[in-house]
Amino acid sequence: MNSLKKSSSSSLEKSLKVSRIPAFEDNYIWFIHGLPEKQAEKKIIIVDPGEAWPVLQSIEQNQYQPQAIFITHHHGDHTGGIREILSRFDIPVYGPAHEAITAISHKLDETQTVSLNSMGLSFKVLDVPGHTLGHIAYLYHGENNRDSSLFIGDTLFAGGCGRIFEGTAEQMHHSLDKLLQLDDDTWVYCAHEYTQDNLVFAQRVEPENTELLQRIKDTRELRNAGKATVPSLLKLEKQTNPFLRFNCQSVIKAAEQFAGKQLSTPAEVFATVRYWKDTLD
Numbered sequence: 001m002n003s004l005k006k007s008s009s010s011s012l013e014k015s016l017k018v019s020r021i022p023a024f025e026d027n028y029i030w031f032i033h034g035l036p037e038k039q040a041e042k043k044i045i046i047v048d049p050g051e052a053w054p055v056l057q058s059i060e061q062n063q064y065q066p067q068a069i070f071i072t073h074h075h076g077d078h079t080g081g082i083r084e085i086l087s088r089f090d091i092p093v094y095g096p097a098h099e100a101i102t103a104i105s106h107k108l109d110e111t112q113t114v115s116l117n118s119m120g121l122s123f124k125v126l127d128v129p130g131h132t133l134g135h136i137a138y139l140y141h142g143e144n145n146r147d148s149s150l151f152i153g154d155t156l157f158a159g160g161c162g163r164i165f166e167g168t169a170e171q172m173h174h175s176l177d178k179l180l181q182l183d184d185d186t187w188v189y190c191a192h193e194y195t196q197d198n199l200v201f202a203q204r205v206e207p208e209n210t211e212l213l214q215r216i217k218d219t220r221e222l223r224n225a226g227k228a229t230v231p232s233l234l235k236l237e238k239q240t241n242p243f244l245r246f247n248c249q250s251v252i253k254a255a256e257q258f259a260g261k262q263l264s265t266p267a268e269v270f271a272t273v274r275y276w277k278d279t280l281d
Contacts, residue, residue, distance in 0.1 A: 015142030034119030071095030072153025098134030130172025160198030
């Protein structure tokens with residue numbers, strides 16, 4: 001089964017239901033639904049609401065019951081809708097402890113978990129700085145720690161990663177290396193539809209990567225049909241995303257050719273690949 005081809009409302013077997021809300025030109029806001037066994041499918045967590053109106057429209061149309069807002073980082077296209085949503089619903093706002101977001105009621109870092117018992121859901125918090133200094137992610141594990149879902153904001157994209165606006169390449173490398181330790185079957189919910197552009201660059205780095213060539217074909221078909229390319233499986237990212245492949249000889253060789261010198265560490269390889277893409281954007 002093609003791991004890219006998922007509907008706009010994704011349901012993981014024995015695990016999590018997530019709905020996709022398009023925003024702006026290429027953002028996605030995510031609704032995480034409560035578990036059926038808790039009779040909580042109408043209860044939702046709103047992830048990174050950059051604007052309010054598509055969120056409020058979907059809530060009204062589907063009679064959803066917002067329980068919380070999750071924020072990954074401070075950029076306006078992830079936080080701009082919070083104030084208006086809070087004017088309609090008295091719910092907690094969870095977000096990074098080390099970023100200045102005035103609406104946050106519960107400040108989080110990697111030492112904490114978030115549990116919403118009425119929904120049957122619990123999330124581990126990951127510190128993933130680089131794109132911003134305090135960026136966090138939310139990781140859900142299903143039964144027996146399988147069927148995981150990662151709400152990653154702008155740290156990792158399908159086929160790419162976020163620009164380094166505030167942190168360092170070393171920080172971003174460390175954050176992405178942390179993601180490599182997660183289970184291959186983790187669904188990655190990033191916040192933008194950047195996949196086609198990202199894969200153009202990925203092919204420049206690894207033109208003979210057969211998994212990547214297949215992904216490019218699959219992605220083209222999805223976009224031509226007007227369908228989203230996210231979420232994606234972490235396994236697919238490990239196979240095709242050059243920003244996660246800093247330990248792979250093909251990526252090391254390409255990065256060294258671009259840099260014109262030998263690179264001695266995976267962090268140097270990552271930093272070179274990130275700079276390479278920056279020069280093309």
